[in-house]
Amino acid sequence: MAEDVKQGSQPGWTASPALTGLLRLAGEGAGGAALADALRRLALSHDEVRQAYCLAWQAGTGTYAELGSGERLPPGPGDPLQASDAALRARLAAQGEIAVAALLELPCWLAGRLRRAGIRAGLALAVELAPGQPGLLLLVLDEAPGSGLGRWLGELLGACLQLARAQLQPSPVLGGDDEASLLLDADGRLLDLNLAAHRLCRDCGLEQVEALLPVNHLPLLRACLGQRRAVGPVSVALGERTLLWRFVPAGAARVLVRGHDASERLGNEREAAQARRLYRLIIENTTDLISRHTPDGRFLDASPASWTLLGYWPEQLRGSRLRALLHPDDVALMRLAGEALELRGYHTLSYRLRHRDGHYLWFESACRAIRETYTGAVVEIVSVSRDISARVQGEEVRRRLAEVIEATTDLVLFIDRRGAITYLNQSARRTLGLAEGQDAPPLASLLDGRDLQRLLETGLPCAERSGAWESDMRLHPPGAAESLPLSLVLLAHAGASGGYFSLVARDMTERELREAQVRRHQDELAHTARLVTLGELASGIAHEINQPLAAVVNYASASQRYLQGAADNPQALARVAEGLERINAHANHASAVIRRLRAFLRKGQRRLQALDVAAVAREAVRLCAWEADNSRVAIGEHLPDNLPPVYADRVLLEQVLLNLLRNAIDANRETHPHAASRIRLTAGVEADGQRLWISVEDQGPGVSEAALAHLFTPFYTSKADGLGLGLSMSRSIVEGFGGELCAERRPRGLRLLCRLPLAGGEHPQSQQESR
Structure with a gap:
């Protein structure tokens, strides 16, 4: 039988792969775990066996424990430190076998484990996995086995293992090979395998070693025998593992299949290839210039960015000197960089390179020296350079701006x-x-x-x-x-x-002083203009003062006559009292006229205050009333009594309104020299509630569109004896109040519109925000 087992390929009897593997492992002196897995595979190759467990005796604990990679039994009940399988071992030593039903009756730890696993039928066989190492093979069956079958199977397995250890020697081709090796015949049947193949099969979690081979291993085997040459390597993917197999002729009808797990090597190669592709992609597409140089500064190679940055292709730079592109002032920097690379091995510097077009660009380079392994001498310099021209220019601009800000x-x-x-x-x-x-x-x-x-x-x-x-x-x-x-x-x-x-x-201290001086000059000019205006109104003023003075003289003369005849006329004293009363009224009227004239002629700093525009406008109307009457011009006042106050100087505002009224009187007199005409004086609040407007509208000849643009220009006038300063000065005064003065053409005449901010807002001189 041993001869048949050893020559399992002889006609008439063929050993199963499971039995062949078991015998090979026993012959090679495999350890308990590998032999236990082989025993389990051999047992499970029979249809009657539902599950198989291989257990070895543990002398230290006095219990049986599982070997190999198979399924584990649950722990038994009770304290594990008190567990013991001594009774079971004695029974097996005496009988060689024991049915599971009888085992469950024994006072042992394994019996409790079987009960917890729900195992009720089967057979426990005594086996010796190694010389002097007792164990048992537990076969889980659907029903209890016949009497004596187990003992016979146990003796048969023991004899086979003993015979294999005694007679089977490792194949000289397979035994010393660290790689998994299988010996196949011409039809692809497994003749032999080594321990490395067993380990590989176990690590991959396969029951049959043939599952390790490629699915087309038969055509590969025939090609190997037919061409009498090695075929491969051929890859097999098993989950995350990759196996490489090579088919080698081993005689006329045999093929040696050698393989190994190449997952790590192939993974490293794929990562290396991916890294090389990534590095090449980065080098070819980066905007930085990556270059290699000799220690004396010659280009060995450069990335394609050299064309974008310098106008040269890498082929044009190879062999050329870097110094030929350097700015003359930066040559010394390169000598210092060479010394730093020799000393430290790395250096960063900024310098200028000449573009192919002739202009210079600023670059920042990070350089690293590559040294010879044994001598340490610098044999090559790798440099990564970046165009920093925009950054240098920006820094220069910022430096100049900083100098300007500080200066x-x-x-x-x-x-x-x-x-x-x-x-x-x-x-x-x-x-x-x-x-x-x-x-x-x-x-x-x-x-x-x-x-x-x-x-x-x-x-x-x-x-x-x-x-x-x-x-x-x-x-x-x-x-x-x-x-x-x-x-x-x-x-x-x-x-x-x-x-x-x-x-x-x-x-703005100097500006305030200049503005104050301008305001003083403007006030002087306005005062002069008021004097001129008063001179022009002298006839009317004289009439307004002479009229109450003449009345005073008449009432005084009459009172004297009444006093002389007071003795004869009882009514004389009453007449005198009435005369004195009228004298007092006319004298007060003359005094009020003089007071208004003195206020109008007041000279001094402007006093901004909240004013009633209607009252100021009526004062201006009274000043020019005699002139209007002489020119047969009626001034129609439409001034509401509830207008909100504005913030202005009373005298200057009255001067502006008087100037507008007198201009309107002159315009009406020019158009209607012998007929009556009318001036319309109105006021109101704008829709936004922020400003008040005053309008003076005449019935004069008006002005052309071209003349309207120059109406407020100094020294521009249409009057033969005018200076052209009235409207210009009026606009300056109104703008000093924070308002504006403009003119509008009408179908009959001209309308002058003055807008002033209301007194409830901010001080006009502080409203200077433009954005």
Whole structure:
């Protein structure tokens, strides 16, 4: 029988692959786990066996424990430290077999495990997995086996294992091979295999070793025998594993199939190939210039970015010297870079290279030295270069801007969204009296409360929307007695760490002085104009004063006569009292006329106050009433009594209205020299409720479209004896109040419209915001 087992390929009897594998493992002296798996495969190859367990005796614990990679039994009941299978071992040593039904009656640990696993029928056979290593093979059957069958099977297995160990020797071809090896005949039947093949089959979780081979292993085997050459390698994918097999002729009718698990190697090769493709993709598509150089600065190779950056293809750069492209001022930098690479092995520098078109570009290069393994000498330099021309230009622009900001006489402050000052230039520090390095004071201490609120609530949102916001404010330097007028521009900026704002402020003290001087000159000119106007109105003024004076003289003479005849006339005293009363009334009237003239001729600084426009307009009408009557011009007043007040100087506003009325009288007199005409004086509040308007509309000849554009130009006039300063001065006065003066053509005549801000708003001189 041993001869038949050893020559399993002889005609008349063929061993199963499971039995062949078991015998091979026994002959090669395989360990208990591999032999246990082979025993289980052999047992499970029979249809009657539902499950098989291979267990070995554990002398230390006195129990049986599973071997191999098969299914495990559950633990038994009770304390594992008190477990014992001694009774079972004694029974097997005496009988060689025991039915599962009888085993369940024994007082042993394995019996409890079988009960928990639900095993009720089967057979336990005593086997010796290795010399001196007792064990058992538990076969789970559907029904109890016949008497003596188990003992006979156990003796047969033991004899086969003993015979295999005694007579079977490892094949000289397979035994010393670390790779999995199978010996097949011409029809693909398994003749022999080594221990490495068993391990590979177990690691892959396969029951049959033939499942390791490619599905087309028969055509490959025949090709190997027919062509008498090795075929392969052929790959087999088993889950995440990849096996490589090679078919080698081993005689006339045999083939040796050798293979191994190449999953890790193939995975590494795939990753390496992917990395090479990725590196090549990066090098070919990066915007940076990747180049290799000799230690003396010659190009060995360059990436395609050389064309985009320098105008040269890599083929044109190979063999050329880098120094030929360097800016003359940067040659010394390359010598220092070579010394640094020799010393440290890496270096970063910035320099200029000449483009093919002739202009120079700034580059930043990170260089690394490649050294010879044994001597350490630098044999090659790898460099990654980036065009930083835009960055250098930007830094230069920022440097120049910083110099301008520090040198400018304007105050420059950087603030955040909360209004905290983060930077001040030198001019701002000098103005605030701050030493270098001293922290800036809070913005709330430098501005008035209303100005600060307007800056934060109105200025910041406006600057974020439109980029800039302008206003006039006053700055209060710490410890200074007087505040400084500022013309301020707020700019919004976007930074890497968030948005911020800059305040550019100019000291407007000199401008205020000039504006005050201009206002004084304007007031002098207006006073002169009032004197001229009064001279032009002299006839009317004389008439208005002579009339009450003549009445006073008449009433005084009559009173004297009544007093002389008082003794004879009882009514004389009553007449005298009546005369004195009328004298007093006419004298007061003359005094009021003189008082109005003196107020109109007042000279001094303008006094802005809330005024009733209707009252001022009526005063202006009274001043020119005699002139209007002489010219047969009626002035129609449509002035509501409930107009809101405006903020202006009374004398200057009265002068403007008088100038408009007299111009209208002249225009009417020119068109209607011998007929009656009319001037319409009206006032009202605009629809938005922000301004009040006063209109003077005449019935004169009007003006042409071309003349309308020059109507307010100084020294422009249509009168033969006029200077052309009245309307120009009037517009300047109205604009000083924060209003405007304009003219509109009418079908009959001209309408002059004056708009003034209401007194309830902000002071006109502080309303300077343009954005």
